[in-house]
Amino acid sequence: MSRPSTGSPSVWRPVGTVLVLVLLVVLASSGAVAVGTADGGSSASALVSPESAHPTEEPRSAIDPALENATGEVRVVVQFEDLESDTIPASEDAIEHRQSHANESQESLERYADETAGVTFERGFWITNAAVVTVDSDSADVRELARVDAVTGVHADNAVVASSGAADGATAAASDESGVEYADGLETINVPQAWEEFDTRGEGATVVVLDSGVDADHPDLEVDGWKDFSDAAAADPIDYDGHGTHVSGIVAGGDESGTQIGVAPEAELVHGAIVTDCENECRGRESTVLEGVEWAIEQDADVVSMSFGWKGYRPSMIRAVENANDAGAVVVAGSGNEGEGTSISPGNVYDAVAVGASTGSDSIVDFSSGEEIATDDAWDRHAPDDWPASYVVPDVVAPGVGVKGPVPGGDYASRSGTSKATPHVAGTVALMQSATEDDLTPDEIQRALRETAWKPDDEPDDPDTRYGHGIIDTREAIDAVGDHSSVEGTVTDAVTDEPLAEATVEIVAEDGTVAEIETDEDGTFDRFGLEGDEEYTVVVAKEGYETTAETAFVPADERVTIDVVAAGDGELEVTVRDAHFDAGIEDASAALNGSRGVYPGNHLENGTYVVSDVPTDEYYTLETNADGYGDETRRIAVEDDAATRTVAMTGDATLAVTVESEEADDPIENASVVLERGDGESYETANLTDETGQLTITLPGTGESYTVEATAPEFVTTAVESDPVESEATEAVTVVLSEPLLPVPGFGPAVAVVALLAFALLATRIDRRA
Incomplete structure (x- = not known):
């Protein structure tokens, strides 16, 4: 004005x-x-x-x-x-x-x-x-x-361009031993192994994707932050092209399709729509990119992923990348899709991580850009003094051909380009930051990515314009950014020594930091990525078991084995009694048989047995046995440490008793029988002899003899000794009853006996007088 x-x-x-x-x-x-x-x-x-x-x-x-x-x-x-x-x-x-x-x-x-x-x-x-x-x-x-x-x-x-890339047929998904399928690119860069060893899927790390927008309703995406930088900004997430949804899925997508597609599915995904003019190809402005990078830093980004760029060299991007690095954010950008001898900004900025595209056979696809950049010629006075005289783009490469990812509307597509390689690296940076306790600097992360990248055997060792430093290895990159000691071990049952699957294992550091994992089907656990030279406590918890803890010192960069024995939190008291003599059986055995093996009981006294350290999370078969008895089993649940049961055991032998009269060898019907064993315990049968004078009795076949006493009306009670009764044997015994000596009406056998004694005494006295 x-x-x-x-x-x-x-x-x-x-x-x-x-x-x-x-x-x-x-x-x-x-x-x-x-x-x-x-x-x-x-x-x-x-x-x-x-x-x-x-x-x-x-x-x-x-x-x-x-x-x-x-x-x-x-x-x-x-x-x-x-x-x-x-x-x-x-x-x-x-x-x-x-x-x-x-x-x-x-x-x-x-x-x-x-x-x-x-x-x-x-x-x-x-x-x-x-x-x-x-x-x-x-x-x-x-x-x-x-x-x-x-x-x-x-x-x-000037305008910046993000190309959607060509659509391709997808390569087959890989799967691990558990049957989980992974997108082929995740297997190539060792993502599944990194997840398993470092117990991280990106939680705690923030990835800001600057692209064409995102479909937040796609079942494989969870968008945690959003901003539209177009002139008519949308309040809710929208994708102006589909490119941004695909890229975001490679960073942090899930497995709703049946295939795990994202490198860091638990990372916080934030999306900024900055290339929104998508009539023919998605275009944005340099000023919008700068605004987007500033916003990404305000979102506390750990990594900023940019799958777009300008041909040539953009000085404004130098300070944008450097200042993002100073704020703690790694800038990951594609090297371009124009082939060897070319590159794009911001990927070609020395302090960014430029990403080229590899194929399923670990070669470099023809369209992947790369060049050796002479710093002064390319950047003139804009280059910082600490930059080298020349450097190579890309820094690293990642899968960029036939990459499966989500597209708007809940669908999926396979696309190619360095745009698709870039989010593989951005997701890996999120895993690196998530797997370590310290906040890693961009320099530490970039150095680890470069030093752990690999090339096929026939490729040069030095960085080159096709591979850069090589194909990234997520597992090795994480390992390189910390003192990653590890704790491994097996959790077993204290009684049966069986491995315990799906037990929760907490590995607690001295400062209270907790790493939680779960035992596999073999009862083993392995937690990599721990800070070394400190003491760790391994706390194991599983339903039905007492919580158990073991402590050990873990040196730096070493693997320590800490095995944990867990005891069940239940107890059963079993009383084993003889069903005939109503006494405890002291030489029996009582045990619980479950899915993890047998839990034996210990004898206390008088036939009482205690089964200890029994898990309370299942049903058991209570098994009792003793010599001379038939085995007893029953299905029970042990619900607490005060469970009790009583088991009455029946002998496995048979005694055939015949009761008959002395005079005529006639069978005596309705005679009662009492058995007495050597320790004085007796057993009166409930039944009487039948019309043939016989009674069959089940009793313990313990190899001992029994006193068999028979009683019948109008007969003298008589007892005889049986032969030893062995297990599962049948012995016979006959008891002969005599009639009373003085069958005087109104007088019983006892009176007759007294009379006889009196008569004998009188006779003795008469004899002496004579």
Whole structure:
């Protein structure tokens, strides 16, 4: 905007000069010549009149030749001097310091735009010290921007392109021993092994994908954050092309299709739609990319994935990548799809991780870009001093041919391109960050990716323009970024020594950090990726078992075995009794037979047995046996440590008793029988002899003899000794009963006996007198 005229310049210019001088003298005398800046220094620009925002006589910065003859409305990026990292005090927040520096640098451009018709200041950036300005060429000369104070360069806000890539037939999914299928690319870069050994699927790491948008309703995607950078921004996630959904799925997709497609499915997935003009091919602007990278840093990104770029070299991307790295975010970008001898920005920025595309046979596909970059020729004065004189793009390669991924609408497609290789690496970075306790720096991550990448045997060892350092190895990269000691072991039942599957194992570090895993079908566990040189406690919990803990010291970079024996949390008390003599059986055995084996009982006393350390999570067969008895079994559940059972055991032998009269050898019906064994215990049979005088009795076949006593009305009770009764044998015994000696009516056998004794005594006395 131009200022209104206040009179003749020739009249007012001397007066204005005098007033300015007077003002400066007054300020100087009051000690207020300089105004403090954010870093404690001073800035004269704060007291300089607005004229300082106007262009100087000669351009101080380079201007894009393409803008020389610009017509109509032109959108341009204006670059300012960036702040070097080593100039930021360690005590200050680097991002805040850069923001403050950018705001101060860009004040002159804002003032110029306010005062100049046809120039609109759209917004400034701190991720690189630049601003985007719209110029109406009919009202203003875009070349004048190069003369504004502090401007170092002006170039068009060019389009960036993200190609969807060609559709291909997918390669077959691989599967591990458990039957889980993985996309072929995940197997190639050792993702399943990394998951198993380091117990991570990306939890705790944040991946920001900048692309064409995302279908958040796809069953294989969970989107945790979203922003649309288009002119008509959508509040809810949308994909303007399908490219962004496919890329996001390779980073963090699940296995709803039956095949695991994402490298880091538990990572927090955040998506920014920055290439949204997708009528023919998806296009965005440089300014939108810068805005997206700034937003990614605000989301605390651990990795920023960008599957797009400009042909050639984009200076604004240098500081964007460097500042993202300083904020702790790794920038991963495709090398391009134009073949050898080419590259694209931001992938070709030295501090980014440039990714090429490999095939299913571990070769490099023809379209994958790569070149050796001479730093000064490519970047001129924009290259930082610490960059090497030359370097190779790509840094690494990953699967990029026939890669399966989700597309909008719940479907899947297989596509190719370095766009598809890039998210494999971004997901791997998320796993690396997730698997370690410390916050890894981008330098540590990039170095590990390069040093652990591999090439086929016939390829050169040094980085080259096809493989770079080689195909990434996720498992080895994670291993390289920490002191990854490991704890392994087997959890077994304390009684049966059987392995316990699906037991929860917590590996607790000294600071209380817990790594939780589960035993496999063999009862084994293996937790890799632990910090070494400290003590760990392995805590095992499983339903039906007492929680058990074992502690051991784990040296750095060593594998320590900690086996854990777990005892069941139940107990059973069993009383084993003789079904005939109603006494405890002391030489019996009682045991519980379950899916994990046999739990034997220990004899306490009087036929009482205790079965200890029994898991309470299943039913058992209670088995009791003893010599001379038939085995007893029953199905029971042990629900707590106070369970009791009583088992009555029946003998396995038979005694055939015949009761008959002495005089006529006639069978005596309805005689009762009592058995007595050697320890004095007796057993009276419930049944009586039948009409044949016989009674069959089941009794223990323990090899001992029994006293068999028979009683019948009007007969004298008589007892006889049986032969030894062995197990499963049948012995016979006959008891002969005699009639009473004096069958006097009204007198029983006892009275007759007394009478006989009295008569004998009397006879003895008479004999003596004679």
